[in-house]
Amino acid sequence: MLMKCENVRQLLAEYRSDILSPRKNREIEEHIAACSDCARELNEFDAVMALVESNVPDYTPPQGLWNGVYNKITSPEQPVPVFGKIQQWLRIPIHAAGVGAAALAIVVGLFFSPVHQSPGSDLRMTTADNRYIQAHAYSVSQSPLADRAGYVSLITFSQESEDEQTH
Amino acid sequence: MAKEGLVTYVDNDLVRRIREGDVTAFEELFARHQRRVYNICLQILNNEAEAADVTQDVFVKAYKSIKSLKSDAAFVGWLKTLAVNMCRDALRKRVRTASVQSLDKLIETGDGDCLQREIEDWSHNPERSMDKRETCKIVQKAISSLSLDYREVVVLFYVDGAEVNEIAKTLNSPVGTIKSRLARARAELKRKLAHLVET
Structure with a gap:
């Protein structure tokens, strides 16, 4: 008897599942033929498997499952909104996407805002810019709903700015 | 074997009709396989309501993606793969x-065929009927307590009655892996259920 009882008992499931080498199978068979305790252990294993096989559950599905399936396969498909598709693709929750977009907007805003420019950078407008602003402000100030005082002050400011540049 | 061949033939015909847009053919296919899918889902999920929902979703997905099925004959295996994945x-x-409803409720209310069949078979002897009921409940608990890898294999092998090769295809795993999982699952079941058998 080459194999120990402990080793044989550990391999009974593998033996019954047909995954051992032919040599190992033969060793187990030889051991079981000579060892009544291990033979009893194998019988017990077989009995448990027979018990499982004869007591497997077989439930009747609840009524009405087909109705749910039918409704889903016959109803027209709802188009998924573009944002929904992006969200599905990214597989991130909506609030996380919102927070990410807001953070990105803040960073981009700060980067491109005039505040970001260093004091030495050239933000002064050219004479052409000033003239364009004046013309535009004058034309829109003619609208009955326009804030005329605001536009007049803008025209004055751009004129002063132009004067500074010319002097 | 002849019966299995007939089943496959009928399934093939139904699948062909579904591909052509025949919803009544799909209803027939649903009626033929809903029990199998429901029981697989119920044993893997261990939750009656979830199993019903997933069973519906499996068939909806099957209907919508049936054009991707390469061979009509592969329908049942494909359906089981969908069920396990879903x-x-x-x-x-x-x-x-994190809402788990125990199967105990299902068993206690006697909804399962396991119990219905048991009552029919054992009605002449109420004492033995109780034994059978208890055994059924304990076996079910033992199966549901296995890890997911083992549970899937055990459910497909014992509940669905599939062969190891078929399970390997369904789970897209090598045959050796399935045999190994089945062996370990059996060893675990033996440890959990040995007290029920007398040798």
Whole structure:
């Protein structure tokens, strides 16, 4: 008897599942033929498997499952909104996407805002810019709903700015 | 064997008709396989309501993607693969909701055929009927207590009655892996259920 009882008992499931080498199978068979305790252990294993096989559950599905399936396969498909598709693709929750977009907007805003420019950078407008602003402000100030005082002050400011540049 | 061949033939015909847009053919196919899918889902998920939902989703997905099925004859295996995969998805979602309804309720209310059949078979002897009821409940608990890898294999092998090769295809795993999982699952079942058998 080459194999120990402990080793044989550990391999009974593998033996019954047909995954051992032919040599190992033969060793187990030889051991079981000579060892009544291990033979009893194998019988017990077989009995448990027979018990499982004869007591497997077989439930009747609840009524009405087909109705749910039918409704889903016959109803027209709802188009998924573009944002929904992006969200599905990214597989991130909506609030996380919102927070990410807001953070990105803040960073981009700060980067491109005039505040970001260093004091030495050239933000002064050219004479052409000033003239364009004046013309535009004058034309829109003619609208009955326009804030005329605001536009007049803008025209004055751009004129002063132009004067500074010319002097 | 002849019966199995007939089943496959009828399935093939139904699948062909479904591909042509025949919803009544799909209803017939649903009627033929809903029990099998429901029982696989129920044993993997261990939750009656979830199993019903997933069973519906499996058939909806099957209908919508039936054009991707390469061979009509592969329908049942494909359906079981969908069922197992969708059960895995449901279990992942469950981690967030964490609502598990024990099968005990199902068994205690006597909804299962396991019990219905048992009552028919054992009605002449109420004492033995109770034994059978208890055994059924304990076996079910033992199966549902296995890890997901083992449970899937055990459910497909014992509940669905599939061969190891077929399970390997369904789970897209090597035959050796399935045999190994089945062996370990059996060893675990033996440890859990040995007290029920007398040798």
